[in-house]
Amino acid sequence: xxxxxxxxxxxxxxxxxxxxxxxxxxxxxxxxxxxxxxxxxxxxxxxxxxxxxxxxxxxxxxxxxxxxxxxxxxxxxxxxxxxxxxxxxxxxxxxxxxxxxxxxxxxxxxxxxxxxxxxxxxxxxxxxxxxxxxxxxxxxxxxxxxxxxxxxxxxxxxxxxxxxxxxxxxxxxxxxxxxxxxxxxxxxxxxxxxxxxxxxxxxxxxxxxxxxxxxxxxxxxxxxxxxxxxxxxxxxxxxxxxxxxxxxxxxxxxxxxxxxxxxxxxxxxxxxxxxxxxxxxxxxxxxxxxxxxxxxxxxxxxxxxxxxxxxxxxxxxxxxxxxxxxxxxxxxxxxxxxxxxxxxxxxxxxxxxxxxxxxxxxxxx
Amino acid sequence: xxxxxxxxxxxxxxxxxxxxxxxxxxxxxxxxxxxxxxxxxxxxxxxxxxxxxxxxxxxxxxxxxxxxxxxxxxxxxxxxxxxxxxxxxxxxxxxxxxxxxxxxxxxxxxxxxxxxxxxxxxxxxxxxxxxxxxxxxxxxxxxxxxxxxxxxxxxxxxxxxxxxxxxxxxxxxxxxxxxxxxxxxxxxxxxxxxxxxxxxxxxxxxxxxxxxxxxxxxxxxxxxxxxxxxxxxxxxxxxxxxxxxxxxxxxxxxxxxxxxxxxxxxxxxxxxxxxxxxxxxxxxxxxxxxxxxxxxxxxxxxxxxxxxxxxxxxxxxxxxxxxxxxxxxxxxxxxxxxxxxxxxxxxxxxxxxxxxxxxxxxxxx
Numbered sequence: 216x217x218x219x220x221x222x223x224x225x226x227x228x229x230x231x232x233x234x235x236x237x238x239x240x241x242x243x244x245x246x247x248x249x250x251x252x253x254x255x256x257x258x259x260x261x262x263x264x265x266x267x268x269x270x271x272x273x274x275x276x277x278x279x280x281x282x283x284x285x286x287x288x289x290x291x292x293x294x295x296x297x298x299x300x301x302x303x304x305x306x307x308x309x310x311x312x313x314x315x316x317x318x319x320x321x322x323x324x325x326x327x328x329x330x331x332x333x334x335x336x337x338x339x340x341x342x343x344x345x346x347x348x349x350x351x352x353x354x355x356x357x358x359x360x361x362x363x364x365x366x367x368x369x370x371x372x373x374x375x376x377x378x379x380x381x382x383x384x385x386x387x388x389x390x391x392x393x394x395x396x397x398x399x400x401x402x403x404x405x406x407x408x409x410x411x412x413x414x415x416x417x418x419x420x421x422x423x424x425x426x427x428x429x430x431x432x433x434x435x436x437x438x439x440x441x442x443x444x445x446x447x448x449x450x451x452x453x454x455x456x457x458x459x460x461x462x463x464x465x466x467x468x469x470x471x472x473x474x475x476x477x478x479x480x481x482x483x484x485x486x487x488x489x490x491x492x493x494x495x496x497x498x499x500x501x502x503x504x505x506x507x508x509x510x511x512x513x514x515x516x517x518x519x520x521x522x523x524x525x526x527x528x529x530x531x532x533x534x535x536x537x538x539x540x541x542x543x544x545x546x547x548x549x550x551x552x553x554x555x556x557x558x559x560x561x562x563x564x565x566x567x568x569x570x571x572x573x574x575x576x577x578x579x580x
Numbered sequence: 581x582x583x584x585x586x587x588x589x590x591x592x593x594x595x596x597x598x599x600x601x602x603x604x605x606x607x608x609x610x611x612x613x614x615x616x617x618x619x620x621x622x623x624x625x626x627x628x629x630x631x632x633x634x635x636x637x638x639x640x641x642x643x644x645x646x647x648x649x650x651x652x653x654x655x656x657x658x659x660x661x662x663x664x665x666x667x668x669x670x671x672x673x674x675x676x677x678x679x680x681x682x683x684x685x686x687x688x689x690x691x692x693x694x695x696x697x698x699x700x701x702x703x704x705x706x707x708x709x710x711x712x713x714x715x716x717x718x719x720x721x722x723x724x725x726x727x728x729x730x731x732x733x734x735x736x737x738x739x740x741x742x743x744x745x746x747x748x749x750x751x752x753x754x755x756x757x758x759x760x761x762x763x764x765x766x767x768x769x770x771x772x773x774x775x776x777x778x779x780x781x782x783x784x785x786x787x788x789x790x791x792x793x794x795x796x797x798x799x800x801x802x803x804x805x806x807x808x809x810x811x812x813x814x815x816x817x818x819x820x821x822x823x824x825x826x827x828x829x830x831x832x833x834x835x836x837x838x839x840x841x842x843x844x845x846x847x848x849x850x851x852x853x854x855x856x857x858x859x860x861x862x863x864x865x866x867x868x869x870x871x872x873x874x875x876x877x878x879x880x881x882x883x884x885x886x887x888x889x890x891x892x893x894x895x896x897x898x899x900x901x902x903x904x905x906x907x908x909x910x911x912x913x914x915x916x917x918x919x920x921x922x923x924x925x926x927x928x929x930x931x932x933x934x935x936x937x938x939x940x941x942x943x944x945x
Contacts, residue, residue, distance in 0.1 A: 216581065216676055262808070269634050269693070272659050275811035275936055276699050286832065288808040288937060289665040293654040294637045300654040303678065304669055311581055311675035313668065313804060328634070334641050439678060443627070443653040446640035467651065571640055572653060 219309045220427035220435045221578065222420050223252040224540035229384040229415035229528040231325055237268045241277045241322040244416035248318070249281075254420060260314040261287040265301035265321035266532035267294065267329025277320060287314055294329050295487065296567035297321065298417070298535025299574035303439050305421045315423045321536035322416040329531040330412050332568055335447045345409060347448040347569040348488035349401040354455035355490060356403065358505065363403050365508035367394035369489035370407045370525055372511060377522025379553035384413045384528030408489040413528035417537035434546045437560075438472025438577040440464035448569035456505075458491075458570030461498040465564070465575045469500075472577035476500035479516055479577075480558035481545050483538035485566040486523040495564050499575070517555040520545060538563045539576060546580050584674045584801045585792035586943070587785050588617040589905035594749040594780035594893040596690055602633045606642045606687040609781035613683070614646070619785060625679040626652040630666035630686035631897035632659065632694025642685060652679055659694050660852065661932035662686065663782070663900025664939035668804050670786045680788045686901035687781040694896040695777050697933055700812045710774060712813040712934040713853035714766035719820035720855060721768065723870065728768050730873035732759035734854035735772045735890055737876060742887025744918035749778045749893030773854040778893035782902035799911045802925075803837025803942040805829035813934035821870075823856075823935030826863040830929070830940045834865075837942035841865035844881055844942075845923035846910050848903035850931040851888040860929050864940070882920040885910060903928045904941060911945050 225248035227240060235243070241264065249256055262285040264274035274288040287308055291301045298321035305317035323329065336342050355361045371391055377383035389407055397406040427433040442463035445451050452459045469475065476499055484499075486492035493507035496518075502510035521527055521541040524534060542561035544550045563576040590613035592605060600608070606629065614621055627650040629639035639653040652673055656666045663686035670682035688694065701707050720726045736756055742748035754772055762771040792798040807828040810816050817824045834840065841864055849864075851857035858872035861883075867875035886892055886906040889899060907926035909915045928941040 267636055271632055271657070271694055271696075271698065272811055272932065272936075274658060275808055275932065278808055279811040279815060284810070285808050286806045286829075287665075287668065288806075289656050289658040289662070289669075291654050291656060292636070293639060297654070300652075303652065304654075304672070307669070307672035307676040307678050310677075311672040313672050313806075329636055331636075334635070334637065441651045441653075441678075443640055443643055443650050445649070446637055446644040450644060464651075567637065567640065571637075 216310045218424040218435055219306045220422050220433040221539060221543040222422045222427060222430055223248050223254060224419045224543050225251065226382050226417040226537050226540050227415050228382040229413045229530060231413050233414050237266060237270065237322050237324050238276055238280055240414060240416040241320045242280050244418040245281055245318060245320050248418045248420060256283050259283050259285055259316050259318050261285050261305060261308050261317035263301045263305055263317060263319045264290045265297040265536060266290065266323055267292050267297060267327045268324060269328055293572060294567040295531050295534055296565055296572050296574055297532040299565040302535065302539050303441060303574065306436055306439055309421055309423050315426060317421045318418060319421065319536055320416060320418040321533035323530035323532040324414045325412050327531050338447050338449065340448050344568050345401045345404055348490055349404045351455055352403050352490040358456050361493060361508035365511055366408055366489040366493065367391050368511045369486060369492045370394045373486060373519050373523040373525040376520055377526025380521045383522045383526050384411060385526050404488060410487045410524040410529040413530050415530035415533050417533045417540050419536055419540050432547045434543045434578055434580055436576060437579045438468045440467030440575045443572040445571050451569045451571045458494055458498050458566065458573060460570050460573035461495065461564060461566060464573040465499050468575040468577050474560060474577050478560050479562045480560050481517040481542060481555050482562040483541050484518055484564045486519060486525050487529055499564060520553050520555055535565045538565060542578050546578060581675045583789040584671045585787050585798040586904060586908040587787045587792060587795055588613050588619060589784045589908050590616065591747055591782040591902045591905050592780050593747040594778045594895060596778050598779050602631060602635065602687050602689050603641055603645055605779060605781040606685045607645050609783040610646055610683060610685050613783045613785060621648050624648050624650055624681050624683050626650050626670060626673050626682035628666045628670055628682060628684045629655045630662040630901060631655060631688055632657050632662060632692045633689060634693055658937060659932040660896050660899055661930055661937050661939055662897040664930040667900065667904050668806060671801050671804055674786055674788050680791060682786045683783060684786065684901055685781060685783040686898035688895035688897045689779045690777050692896050703812050703814065705813050709933050710766045710769055713855055714769045716820055717768050717855040723821050726858060726873035730876055731773055731854040731858065732756055733876045734851060734857045735759045738851060738884050738888040738890040741885055742891025745886045748887045748891050749776060750891050769853060775852045775889040775894040778895050780893065780895035780898050782898045782905050784901055784905050797912045797945065799908045799943055799945055801941060802944045803833045805832030805940045808937040810936050816934045816936045823859055823863050823931065823938060825935050825938035826860065826929060826931060829938040830864050833940040833942045839925060839942050843925050844927045845925050846882040846907060846920050847927040848906050849883055849929045851884060851890050852894055864929060885918050885920055900930045903930060907943050911943060
């Protein structure tokens, strides 16, 4: 099996209320990636498009707009996990020899149909993810004594990180009091515990080992783990203090990459709601079970340096791609103002609604 | 790289006007595959869903309805080429070691949004594929003297083949006169030159080499070629007597499988319109350029034994999967009434609208 590297990346500024189409946004990030890195576009032999947008033949449209005629091209969707699913697909296409250079571009508009859980509703469950986030939070508070302040600190940290990211939706810090006093959405979840839907795009280029050899500082994908448990919240997790899919995905990714949680220097964690970052610390083995709340302000692992989903906004199909882009840029030492020092091994953790599915990707130089 | 085999398959009866949902249809074919073949469902570690249906998180829904918790699961769409894109993805996931047993299920309802080329329309091109089929037909007739009767013979042949397929939408033969006298849709294309939208599902199971060793008669995927040229008809092919994407995809598939066109015993060709089968003969190297019209009634290669898209109907996202299912069943000697004798090497040829993208898959025992 061939090794696969992430060679280039470009993420658009996440916004609210653009008039640009999902295709305009996808091309904007892709063109930036191609131009800034002098990529020979005719060597791109796969274009995978990650989006929940309803448009048909969208990957072919993006390819044509970019002037690329790839061998492989299709659209991939799986709610918030779409982007990481597309990255896993590109990895598999290159590793198996079907292509050598894959552009993965994730894009979403603010009114994405991926923001609503319509199938859950028909099963008597919730339309909006905030409801299950509240249930996770209550369960974790009850079992482990996790506090609303600890959750709020996740928001404070990630909003602070986002101030160093010029492409984040939110550019200003929030303090603990602001989070605690923000409007209750579904108790104990408050407005500033929630990420915001927005529009945006992120593109990354995956290349084969042979092509990676020509790079200054190649960042390799060392192991991918994925796990789907269910489609609906009702069946996602028997224990509501943990995300079973993420635990299993992490186990696979750590095994495949021969890596331990203690070796991770930097991580992008799925923090669509603050409680999810706390549970992720535990599911990934960064913190002991029940101690996630106290782990928020640790200094050992740089977590969500771009600002996470809370700080950057959450353009559903773009999120997973942007997470991989961030870790690649950090490990390559090209993360500008927010560069984390001495990071060699990174991790991406992404979830679909209610943790019904999860992806964990370990990357390293 | 690990070899990949198609171990099992099940295709539903293609119909018009069912009240079943896209999920009901997907599960029907999948459950049949699992039950008939005694598949341990908990060993299925990827579920890829091919469909143009607008439903969100559809692959997770299908997985949950089947009681499967796969590692990898997402939806894939690329118009008529969706199913073959999903098969290529499953192949890559297994070949690269990310999974060992992948269920690919393609499903469509008759009112699929994949039946309309809405993006082409905004570029001043056609809403319905029949228009570009007419342009291909006129170009081929003008340059090579191909006749309307030769095209009609494709319809006669494939409808005849479909009478041996109990799951085909059309169960009766049509004669040359009927085709020639059928209503003109977009001259020279007549009603019986066209396939019909319908609903249906097809499921196949791809397995790793290790798992294939336990099978009686494993059918291997020997080479996959894919090529995207464009999204819209206007840019699909500079020469309208050939489908450039298919020629390139075939070249890749033949190279990778170390196979020549003359070694193919049996083929599923994309015959959404009769002219496309004639052009496919030439693009695949079965007939010389310009001689496709005279190739229709040759006896050397069994072409579209299940009845093709013309005889079976065209549930867009299911078609590519059903094509692979047919070739696998034939090569395994399990094609029931329509079994072709002595077939060892088979080919699947599938297109998206106007040949804007193509997949060619070579399979063998």
